[in-house]
Amino acid sequence: xxxxxxxxxxxxxxxxxxxxxxxxxxxxxxxxxxxxxxxxxxxxxxxxxxxxxxxxxxxxxxxxxxxxxxxxxxxxxxxxxxxxxxxxxxxxxxxxxxxxxxxxxxxxxxxxxxxxxxxxxxxxxxxxxxxxxxxxxxxxxxxxxxxxxxxxxxxxxxxxxxxxxxxxxxxxxxxxxxxxxxxxxxxxxxxxxxxxxxxxxxxxxxxxxxxxxxxxxxxxxxxxxxxxxxxxxxxxxxxxxxxxxxxxxxxxxxxxxxxxxxxxx
Amino acid sequence: xxxxxxxxxxxxxxxxxxxxxxxxxxxxxxxxxxxxxxxxxxxxxxxxxxxxxxxxxxxxxxxxxxxxxxxxxxxxxxxxxxxxxxxxxxxxxxxxxxxxxxxxxxxxxxxxxxxxxxxxxxxxxxxxxxxxxxxxxxxxxxxxxxxxxxxxxxxxxxxxxxxxxxxxxxxxxxxxxxxxxxxxxxxxxxxxxxxxxxxxxxxxxxxxxxxxxxxxxxxxxxxxxxxxxxxxxxxxxxxxxxxxxxxxxxxxxxxxxxxxxxxxxxxxxx
Numbered sequence: 001x002x003x004x005x006x007x008x009x010x011x012x013x014x015x016x017x018x019x020x021x022x023x024x025x026x027x028x029x030x031x032x033x034x035x036x037x038x039x040x041x042x043x044x045x046x047x048x049x050x051x052x053x054x055x056x057x058x059x060x061x062x063x064x065x066x067x068x069x070x071x072x073x074x075x076x077x078x079x080x081x082x083x084x085x086x087x088x089x090x091x092x093x094x095x096x097x098x099x100x101x102x103x104x105x106x107x108x109x110x111x112x113x114x115x116x117x118x119x120x121x122x123x124x125x126x127x128x129x130x131x132x133x134x135x136x137x138x139x140x141x142x143x144x145x146x147x148x149x150x151x152x153x154x155x156x157x158x159x160x161x162x163x164x165x166x167x168x169x170x171x172x173x174x175x176x177x178x179x180x181x182x183x184x185x186x187x188x189x190x191x192x193x194x195x196x197x198x199x200x201x202x203x204x205x206x207x208x209x210x211x212x213x214x215x216x217x218x219x220x221x222x223x224x225x226x227x228x229x230x231x232x233x234x235x236x237x238x239x240x241x242x243x244x245x246x247x248x249x250x251x252x253x254x255x256x257x258x259x260x261x262x263x264x265x
Numbered sequence: 266x267x268x269x270x271x272x273x274x275x276x277x278x279x280x281x282x283x284x285x286x287x288x289x290x291x292x293x294x295x296x297x298x299x300x301x302x303x304x305x306x307x308x309x310x311x312x313x314x315x316x317x318x319x320x321x322x323x324x325x326x327x328x329x330x331x332x333x334x335x336x337x338x339x340x341x342x343x344x345x346x347x348x349x350x351x352x353x354x355x356x357x358x359x360x361x362x363x364x365x366x367x368x369x370x371x372x373x374x375x376x377x378x379x380x381x382x383x384x385x386x387x388x389x390x391x392x393x394x395x396x397x398x399x400x401x402x403x404x405x406x407x408x409x410x411x412x413x414x415x416x417x418x419x420x421x422x423x424x425x426x427x428x429x430x431x432x433x434x435x436x437x438x439x440x441x442x443x444x445x446x447x448x449x450x451x452x453x454x455x456x457x458x459x460x461x462x463x464x465x466x467x468x469x470x471x472x473x474x475x476x477x478x479x480x481x482x483x484x485x486x487x488x489x490x491x492x493x494x495x496x497x498x499x500x501x502x503x504x505x506x507x508x509x510x511x512x513x514x515x516x517x518x519x520x521x522x523x524x525x526x527x528x529x530x531x532x533x534x535x
Contacts (some may be wrong), residue, residue, distance in 0.1 A: 009443055014356025014368065017349055017414065021371045024411045028386035029374070031393060084282055087275035096529050098279075099520070105286055108517050109472055111493050112510050116289045119502040123304040142286070200379035202475055207498055217381040221479070224385050231389070238382045249377050 029242070035235035048232035052240075059219065059233060063209045063240065066216035069130075069200035073137040077145040077194050078187070080138070080190045085149035085186075086179070093154055102150075106143040113140060114207050121208075135210040137198055143195040152186025153179070188255045200241055218242065290514050297507040314508035317399035321505055324496070328509065331492035335471060338402070338488060342409035343466035350409065350417030350466075351459055355451060357418065358425050372419070375412045383412065391480065400482030408480045409470045416469065417462035424458035425451075 032089045039045040052059040084102060092098045105113065114136050121132050156179065202217035214222070216237065223234030292304065299306045300313035319325055357368055375383055387408045391398045398404050432454065437448035452459070474490035481491060497506050 001278075010359040010447070011356055012354040013447075014360055015388065017353030017356070017418075018368055020349065020411070020414070021374075024387065024390070024407060025371060025374050025383075028390035029378075029382075031389050032382070032386045035389065083275075083278060087279055091272055091275055092279075097522070097526060100525050101283060102286070102472055104518055104521055105290070106347070107468065107472065107521055108290070108514060109474065109490055109493075111474055111490055112513055113289065115493070115497050115502055115506070116293045116510060119302060119507075120289055120304070122501055124426045139286070139289070142282075149447050196377075202478075203380050203494060203498075217379075217475075220381050220385055224388065224479075234385065235389075238385055241382050245377060245379055245382075256324055 018199040023234045032235050032238050033242075035231055036239045038232065040232070048236045052233050052236045059237060062214055062216055062219045063237075065213070066199045068110035069133065069137065069205070069215060070195050072134060073141060073198045074145075074191055074195045076134070076138050077142050078191065081142055081145035081149055081190065082187075085146050085153050088146075088150055089156075099150060102141070102146050103143050106147075110140050111203065111207075114204050118207055124194075128208060128212070130213065133205050133213060136204050137201070140201075141194045141198055142202060144197070145190040148193060149183065150187045152183045152189075155180050185252075185255045188252050195238050196245055196248055199244070279341050293507055294511045294514060297504070297511040299441070300504055302502050302504050302507060314504040317503075317505040318424075318508055323326065324505060325494060325507055327496070327510075328489075328527070331489045332533065333488045334402075335488040335490075338405055338409060338477075339467050339470040341406050342413055342470040342474070343463055344468045345406065346410045346414040346417050347459060347463040350414045350462060351421060351455065352423055353414070354418050354421040354455075355447065372415045375415050376419075380412075380475040381479075384408075384476045387411065388479045395456065401484040401486055404480045404482065405477060408476050409473065412476060413466035416465045420462035420465060421455055421458035424455050428454050 036048055037044055037046070039047050054060075088099050088102070117136055117139060118128070118132075121128060126132060160178055160182065161174055164174045167175065199215065200217040200219055200220075201215060205213050205215045206218050220234050220237045220241070221239065223230045296302075296304050296306075297314050298310050298312065300308050300311040318328070357365055357372075360368060387404075391400075393405050398407070428451070432450055433446050436450045437443065441449065472490070473488075474494065477488050478491050478494065481487065487495065493506070497503070
C-alpha cells in the first residue's frame with residue numbers, strides 16, 4: 001500500500017511540465033494548423049492552400065527557391081564536412097580540442113557571423129546575391145554537419161575497417177563500402193540538422209542579398225507581420241514546413257533503427 | 266610513406282577549412298582597431314571603435330538596455346526551465362511506458378521543429394490569449410522556457426537512468442520522507458546533469474534570435490540579437506559594431522575553449 005502511494009507521488013512531478021508542454025507547444029501548433037484551414041470569415045476552407053499553391057510568383061516560388069538553396073547548401077556542407085569529420089576521426093580522434101575548433105563557431109550568434117561576412121563581401125565589392133547567400137549558408141551550417149558525422153565516425157568499430165583491409169580491399173573500397181555505409185546514420189542526422197534550418201532560415205538570405213531574395217523563413221515572417229497580416233497563407237507555409245520536418249525525422253529514426261538491428265546481430 | 270602523404274593531405278585540408286571558418290572572425294577583430302569599416306588601416310591603429318561603444322548616444326543606451334534584457338531573460342528562462350525540467354525528468358522517469366513515450370516525443374518537438382514555425386505558433390497563441398499573456402517579458406520568458414526545457418530534460422535523463430533505484434529506497438528505509446529523499450538523495454546525484462542542463466538553457470536563451478524576434482511584441486524590448494538585427498541589417502556595418510562583435514567573438518570563443526580544456530583535463534585525471 002505504501003509503495004503505491006510513493007509511485008504516484010513521484011510520477012506527479014512530471015505533471016506541471018506535461019501541462020506546460022500541452023499549453024505552450026502542442027496547443028500553439030494546433031492553432032496554426034487549424035488556421036491553415038480557416039478562411040477570413042472563420043469558416044472551414046481550402047482557400048489558403050489554393051492561394052498558396054496557385055500563386056506561382058509568390059509562395060510556391062519561395063518554396064522552390066528554399067528547397068533548392070537548402071538542398072545545395074546541405075550537399076556542399078556534406079561534401080566539405082565529410083572529409084573533415086573523416087580526417088578528424090582518423091588522425092585526431094584523441095585531440096578533443098582540435099575537434100572542438102570546428103564546432104565552436106556554432107556558438108557565436110549567427111546574426112553576428114552573417115553580418116561580419118556581409119561586411120567583408122561589401123568591402124571586397126562582391127555583389128550580393130545567390131552566391132553570397134550560398135556562402136553564408138554553408139559557412140553557418142557547416143558545424144551542424146560536422147558534429148553528427150564526427151560522432152558517428154569516431155564510434156565506428158575499427159575492426160570492421162581492419163577486416164576489410166585484411167580481405168584485400170584497397171583504401172578507396174574500404175571508404176566506399178565499409179566506412180560510408182557504417183556512417184549512414186550520421187549522414188542522415190547531419191543532413192537533417194543542416195537541411196531543416198537551412199530551408200526555414202530567417203534573416204540570412206535577407207541580409208546576404210540585401211532583401212532581394214526571400215526564403216521560406218523570411219516569407220513566413222512576412223505573412224505573419226502586421227503589414228501583410230495574411231495568417232492563412234502563413235499557416236499553410238508553416239504546415240508544409242512541419243510536414244518536411246516530420247518526414248526528415250521519420251527518415252532519421254528509420255536509419256537509426258536499421259543500425260540498432262545491425263548492431264544487435 | 267603512403268600513409269604519411271595521406272596524413273599531410275588530411276592536415277592541409279583541415280587547416281584550410283579551419284582557416285576559412287575563422288577568417289571572417291579574424292578580419293573583424295583585426296579591423297576593429299582601424300576605427301573604420303572599410304577594412305583598411307588608412308587612419309592607423311586606434312581604439313576609436315571601442316570608445317564608440319560608450320559614446321554613441323542613443324546607440325550606446327540601446328545596446329546597454331539590450332544587454333540588460335538579454336541577461337534578465339537568459340537568467341530567468343534558464344532558472345525556470347532548470348527547476349521545471351529537473352522535476353519533470355524525475356516524474357517522467359516513473360511514468361508508465363506509453364505516457365512516458367508520448368511525453369518524451371512531445372518534449373522533442375521544440376528541438377526538431379523548425380524555429381520559425383515554433384516562433385510563429387507561439388506568436389499566434391499569445392495573440393489569441395492576449396488577455397492572459399500581456400506583451401513583453403511574460404511572453405518572452407514563457408517562449409524561452411518552452412524551447413530550453415527539452416534540453417534540460419534530455420541532459421538529466423541519462424544521469425537518472427544511471428542511478429541505482431535502491432538509493433531512493435534505502436533513504437526511505439532509513440526513515441526519510443519521500444520528498445526529503447528526492448531532495449537529499451536523488452537531486453544531489455543528478456547535479457552534474459542539472460548543471461549542464463542549466464548551462465545549455467542559458468546559452469540557448471542568450472543565443473536565440475528567431476523566437477525572440479517574433480514574440481517581443483511592440484513594447485520596445487530588444488535583446489542583443491534583435492537589436493543587432495534592427496540596427497545593423499539595413500545600414501552597412503559601422504565601426505561601433507566591429508568592436509561589439511570582436512568582444513563577442515573573443516569572450517565566447519575563449520570561454521568555451523577554457524571550459525572544454527578544463528573538462529578534458531578532469532576526464533583525463535579520472
